[in-house]
Amino acid sequence: MTTGAKEPSWLCAACGIALERGMVEIAYMGSAFPVELQRCPRCGIVYIPEELALTRMAEAEKILEDK
Numbered sequence: 001m002t003t004g005a006k007e008p009s010w011l012c013a014a015c016g017i018a019l020e021r022g023m024v025e026i027a028y029m030g031s032a033f034p035v036e037l038q039r040c041p042r043c044g045i046v047y048i049p050e051e052l053a054l055t056r057m058a059e060a061e062k063i064l065e066d067k
């Protein structure tokens with residue numbers, strides 16, 4: 001039995017240490033969008049789940065189109 005309250009912890013493939021959550025700015029079509037992502041505290045690599053990336057990019061496109 002698991003509570004499901006805990007998020008799965010990711011490991012950096014290069015360093016083998018747990019990633020930490022942090023705000024990262026993603027540049028897209030000349031604009032920057034802050035997104036909370038898993039990031040390696042040692043080498044700074046950011047892991048963007050494909051699903052999240054697609055969702056955020058779709059939101060960004062909507063924002064840009066409204067301008």
Ligand SMILES: [Zn+2]
Pocket residue numbers: 012013014015016040041042043044045
């Ligand atoms: Zn790393």
